[in-house]
Amino acid sequence: MKKVLYIQPLHPCGMNFLRGKYEVMVAGTEDHDALKSMVGGFHAIVTRLTVIDKSIIEAGDKLEVIAKHGVGVDNIDINAAMERNIKIVTTGDANSLSVAEHAFFTIGALSKRIAYLDRSVRRGQWGARDEPGSIDITGKKLGVVGIGRIGANIARMAKNGFNMEVVVYDPFASREDLKTQGYVLVDDLDELCRIVDFITLHVPLSDETQDLIDERRLQMMKPGAFLINFARGGIVNEDALFRALQEKWIAGAALDAFSIEPPDHTASLFELPNVILSPHCGTFSEDSRKRMSMRVAEGIDDILNEGGERR
Numbered sequence: 229m230k231k232v233l234y235i236q237p238l239h240p241c242g243m244n245f246l247r248g249k250y251e252v253m254v255a256g257t258e259d260h261d262a263l264k265s266m267v268g269g270f271h272a273i274v275t276r277l278t279v280i281d282k283s284i285i286e287a288g289d290k291l292e293v294i295a296k297h298g299v300g301v302d303n304i305d306i307n308a309a310m311e312r313n314i315k316i317v318t319t320g321d322a323n324s325l326s327v328a329e330h331a332f333f334t335i336g337a338l339s340k341r342i343a344y345l346d347r348s349v350r351r352g353q354w355g356a357r358d359e360p361g362s363i364d365i366t367g368k369k370l371g372v373v374g375i376g377r378i379g380a381n382i383a384r385m386a387k388n389g390f391n392m393e394v395v396v397y398d399p400f401a402s403r404e405d406l407k408t409q410g411y412v413l414v415d416d417l418d419e420l421c422r423i424v425d426f427i428t429l430h431v432p433l434s435d436e437t438q439d440l441i442d443e444r445r446l447q448m449m450k451p452g453a454f455l456i457n458f459a460r461g462g463i464v465n466e467d468a469l470f471r472a473l474q475e476k477w478i479a480g481a482a483l484d485a486f487s488i489e490p491p492d493h494t495a496s497l498f499e500l501p502n503v504i505l506s507p508h509c510g511t512f513s514e515d516s517r518k519r520m521s522m523r524v525a526e527g528i529d530d531i532l533n534e535g536g537e538r539r
Contacts, residue, residue, distance in 0.1 A: 230271040230532050231290075235263065235278045238297055242521030246528065260284070267291070272528045275303065277489065277508070282308035293317060293531040295524045298511065299324075300460065302433050317527030319520040321377045326516035328381030331458040334482035334504050335370075335426055338454045339363045343504055361479075363452070369393045371424030373417065373440075374431035374459070375401050382428055383411060395424050421448040426456065433460035443468035446477055454480045458510045461486035470497045484510045 231251040235258060237243065246252050255266055258278045267273060267288040273280065274295045285291065285308045293315045294304055301316060309316055337343060341362050348356035370386045372379045375398045386392035387410055394411040397420045406413045414420050417440070421427065427449070431437050441455065441464045449455070455478060457464050466487055472478050480502040489508055497503065511520070 231269060232272040232274065232528060232532075233267060233270040234274045236276060238274070238524065239517040239521035241518050242523075242525035245522065245525040249529070250532065271532055274524055274528070277303055280304045285309055285312060285314065288314075293528055295528050297520055297524055300432055302460070315531050317524065317531070319523040322519035322523045323511035323516045324377035325381055326513045327378045327458055327510040328385065329513075330484065330506070330510035331378070331428055331456055331482070332382050332385050334456055334458075334484075334506075335365060335428070335454065337504055338456075338480045338482055339365050344501055347501075365392060365426070366390045367392065368425040369395055369423060371395045371397065371420045371427040372411075373397050373420070373427060373429045375406070375411075376430060378458070379428070379430035382430070383409070387411070395420055418445065418448060421445045422450075424453065425450065426454045428456040429459045429463055431459055431463065433462050438462050439465045441465065441469075443471070446472040449478050451476065452479045454478065454482070456482045458482075458484040461489065461491075466495075466497060470495075470500070473497070473500050473502050480504075482506075484508055 229251050231253065232246055234243065234252065234254045236256070237254050243252055255263060257263070260279070263278070264284050264287045267284055269290055270288060271290050272293045272295060273288065273291065274297060276297045280294055280303065282305045285305060291312065291314050294309055296304060296316065296318045299318050299320070301318065304316060306316065339362065345356055370383070370392045372383050372394060375383060375396050383394045383396070387394050396406055396411050396413050397417045398413070401413055403413045429441070431440070439462070443465065446468055455464070455469070464483070469481060473481060482504040484506045485508050498505065
């Protein structure tokens with residue numbers, strides 16, 4: 229019987245799908261050396277954010293598949309896997325709607341100052357209702373950087389739900405396709421930064437996107453604009469973002485991803501009132517957890533079973 233190693237347990241629906249057909253084990257640790265010593269003999273390994281580097285891959289003498297509980301594979305040494313003809317599976321679009329909803333709700337929370345007003349009421353500061361700052365999002369300009377599955381869902385919600393003008397920056401997008409959907413495509417990210425009221429980021433982390441939103445681009449944004457990052461932490465320079473929020477170059481931000489995870493919760497950025505933070509969990513609604521767990525399990529089964537009929 230082939231063996232599947234989960235680094236952490238996922239929603240039981242997918243794990244139960246594999247049990248009986250395969251031997252399923254949960255490592256219960258993210259320690260690199262422990263995983264390296266453990267992976268030998270397993271035919272599949274399932275990771276979320278844990279790094280699967282070349283040394284772990286080489287130690288997996290029977291590995292046929294590495295499954296990512298998510299979409300981005302920057303925590304997996306793809307080249308090392310390819311050298312061993314090890315397949316990579318992800319959850320595809322199983323989580324895209326959940327991330328899009330979470331990101332879009334933070335746009336509303338920022339514009340209406342929901343977190344600030346909640347804290348104010350709990351502190352007995354009823355007068356917070358008379359303070360300026362809340363805005364409507366209907367008719368505002370939303371800048372979408374990367375219009376893949378998640379970005380496309382947010383664009384649709386913004387345009388159809390709130391009549392927002394959607395401005396897109398994506399070097400790989402079709403101008404005609406976006407025009408058909410009622411969106412505007414710009415060729416220059418600097419231009420998008422200057423003209424929109426909200427920027428939401430949905431690109432992978434790479435050498436090209438590292439610090440994509442840096443001090444220079446933050447200074448280009450409108451003083452009343454908001455930045456939303458539900459992609460990867462390194463895409464935004466967090467030191468520059470702290471200055472932008474503290475000195476009010478922009479009105480606020482929402483982050484679900486950080487350059488180091490988990491981040492240092494005592495960092496200055498965490499003390500600011502105009503930022504909404506979440507622990508890289510935009511994907512993890514209960515509905516999404518079920519879909520993602522099953523995508524992982526089915527992807528593993530397809531490879532280990534060589535495309536055979538599923539039970």
